[in-house]
Amino acid sequence: MTDTDVTTIPAARTAPTRAAPPAPARFGFWAWMRSDKRAAVSLAYLLLLVATAILAPYVAPYPPNEQNLLDLLMPPSEAHWLGTDDLGRDTLSRLMHGSYNALYAAFLAVGIGVTIGVPVGVFIGFVGGWVDELISRVIDGILAFPPLVLAVAVTGALGIGLTNAMIAVGFAFAPVIARTMRAQTLVVKNALYVEAAQGFGGSRAHLIVRHILPNAIQPVIVEVTLMLAVALLAEAGLSFLSLGVQPPESSWGGMLARAYHYVEVAPAQMFAPGLAILFTALAFNALGESIRVLLDPTIKRR
């Protein structure tokens, strides 16, 4: 870990289009964390969440589906820190297990979006011509849909369930990523170092993988981090509508649906899952914004 000050990186300050030669982003991780406290807190929170998701079966106080029919809809107590739901299941334990589904969903949807969007974007940006024209129109057509409407429709067709729902969300993400990637590829592909590599006889595949991709991907990294929050909210929403995670598996959105059903009896039950979704979405957003500033120091001055 080198301790260089982030703000002194000789990065794209003079060339915001990033057509400049690949400036090796050798920043110090700790310097970044120190310069942006919000990002540091967010990253720590997300790492904790990942640990919770993995370790939930070992650290959760109760099994997530253990029903205790004598303790229905209990308020928070010493035995149940966050109370119990309508089947007497421990809310804290379900929340911890639900974090796995939340993270799995977010990364699956964004992963599908990247897997389709990045290659398509680079390809059409690189080859141009009628292929670019055609696929760009397809992208415009898919982008016209309200994303969640498209996700609900595709989930309805594929069949309900978390994985199908997230494939649907990923399908809605792909054109967004492809469009950003295409725009960046157009900027990078005419840069001198790409022409130089071409002059040295580099093949198309070599040009794309070695020179264009690494230099065009930066805005996509920011976009993808922000998309994790969108995917998380989509999972919660779709599970709330019973289109995502299926009972008895726990998900934050599903927990909210049950809590809403019994809101007059146990209003306290609706806070924990909602806050979990809010904090996680905030953390992804803060991290994304921080990476944006890190990659393009010109923004900070605005």
Place this chain on the structure above:
Amino acid sequence: MHGIAGMIARRLGQLVPVAIVATFVVFSLVFLMPGDPAIIIAGEYATPERIAEIRHLHGFDQPMLIQYVNWLWKVLHFDLGTSLYSSEEVARLIVDRLPHTILLVVYALILGAAVGIPLGILAATEQGSTLDKIITTTASLGVAIPNFWLGIILVTFFALTWRIFPATGATPFWQDPVEAIYYATLPAIALSTGVVAVLARQVRSALLEVLGSQYIRTLRAKGLSSGAILWKHGLRNVAATMLTITGLQVNRLFSSAVILEAVFAVPGVGSLISYSALNKDIPVVQGIALMLVIMVILTNLLVDVLNAILDPRVAAST
């Protein structure tokens, strides 16, 4: 006005490929379904003859492209098929329910613009102040908060505890506009948070950019008051940005409406599409998705036209 008419014609031309792709996506939803659509429509216990009949009736035995053209032809004649569940006409269902959704979305858009734009202006003029920090922080909360959770909280406090607003339900606007707006208030507030947040942020940064530009500095040097600079020059230059961003929010609002209509039991197309998706009622899902995507495309066109009327240079340049 010739410039604007020409611009509308060109825009409509550009919309044709978008509309073709969007309709094709809606059409091809049927092919995403696992299994034979004819069997799904005919029902599990249908005889092979009946299945074959339905396959032929719906044209499933023809090439995909022919099927698409046939489907599009029907759609253009407002024939969206019948619900597999209630055997009602899909077009009828949508016509009955769409007004509820439109009321919510328009209401939320007005609320969002009425709150978000002034907040953005305030934050930009007071840049760096505590007020600016409060507004920008609230805006980041606004994009991260799950709308439906906010809806649940609003119901709990404003409907169940204090009994100011009704918890769920809706009244058709043409029957009783006041009652309809009363019912739509809580869901519209929950729906508008994202719009408020996005508009506040974007208006703030757009205005800061304009206020920091060379000619504003010149005006300031000439002794123009900051009030006059803001109202006469600053806001005029961000008007188009505001309009464009507000228009783009329609897309987001339709998305959020799908969940919020379920929370507030609003009988709009949003609650119907999620209900139909649960029941694999694909014709209804297709019909609603189609209707909403067309409305988004038309909103974008409207925004372009308004922009062109506001600033004739736009019409000339596109």
